Amino acid sequence: MAGKSDSALSILLLAAALTAAAPPAFPEPPSSRVEALAALRDADAARRAEAIVWIANRGAMDDAPLLHERLRDESPFVRGFAERGLWLLWGRSGDAEIDRLMARGTEEMQAGRYQDAIATFSGVIRSRPDFAEGWNRRATVLYLAGEYRKSLADCGEVLKRNPKHFGAISGVGQIHVKLEQYEQALEWFRRALEVNPNMIGVEVNIRELEELLEERRRRAT
Known part of the structure; x- marks a missing residue:
């Protein structure tokens, strides 16, 4: 993501x-x-x-x-x-028109025009459903727009096409945090770090979640 x-x-x-x-x-x-x-x-x-x-x-x-x-x-x-x-x-899609749409959608997303960006990336997906990064960009803007379950579904589509996409893997973890599903989030962050051990932010997320879950276990006993 x-x-x-x-x-x-x-x-x-x-x-x-x-x-x-x-x-x-x-x-x-x-x-x-x-x-x-x-x-x-x-x-x-x-x-x-x-x-x-x-x-x-x-x-x-x-x-x-x-x-x-x-x-x-x-x-x-x-x-x-x-x-x-x-x-x-x-x-890189290998298609000049798709690359143009990706650039436009990214500009829209960065400008906070989330609905426009969703529409643009949806066009990419319709034209090139095999292109994993089209799904990933839409997953990202859906996340920013607060559409967490839709973003999660798009991350799944990314990983069908690119199973080692560490951005999408860590994105699933971020979505589970937003949904307060902390055990699942921890699992996905660990998976992301297995694919790419250089993700410092993911390491921080793992430590914080481990501390949170340990504190919850102490309170439950």
């Missing part, structure tokens, strides 16, 4: 530079898929990060497992690239 151009690459590089404590200097990026696949196994973290960017900007959904693997990279710098790279990969 919760790019193909040089600008997308620049955004990724800037984001990583802002969040990494000491980002390594970047070598020349891969010039082909063969080079990118080889660089994913390179001893140099910067080479691995460049490979992730190449795959995120030019790859397909079939390449997602390559980036999921890097979510457990020894370098936090590379792990951050892998997470952002997956979002890029998921958000």
Whole structure:
């Protein structure tokens, strides 16, 4: 819940530079898929990060497992690239009109025009029901609009198409919190962390829910 151009690459590089404590200097990026696949196994973290960017900007959904693997990279710098790279990969439909609608719906959502955004993402879903991110964006705006059960249903559709979508998995947890179903929320947050162990906010949610449930158990005895 919760790019193909040089600008997308620049955004990724800037984001990583802002969040990494000491980002390594970047070598020349891969010039082909063969080079990118080889660089994913390179001893140099910067080479691995460049490979992730190449795959995120030019790859397909079939390449997602390559980036999921890097979510457990020894370098936090590379792990951050892998997470952002997956979002890029998921958000690319391969259809210019669908991508245009996704951008419009996102703008509407960010402007607080939730009903307009729901209508736009519903159009995406009608045109491309196989595109998981269309369902995920609608799940997000439904959540923001307070339509929690509808959002939950859309998260289910996301996970049918992309079972390792950690944004949707953690989104299910957030919905269960809103519904005061804390045991289910904890289960889903733990599942999200199993898929992507770098989600600090999810770790915080888990600790808070564990404390809440333990306090309830003490009061019940």
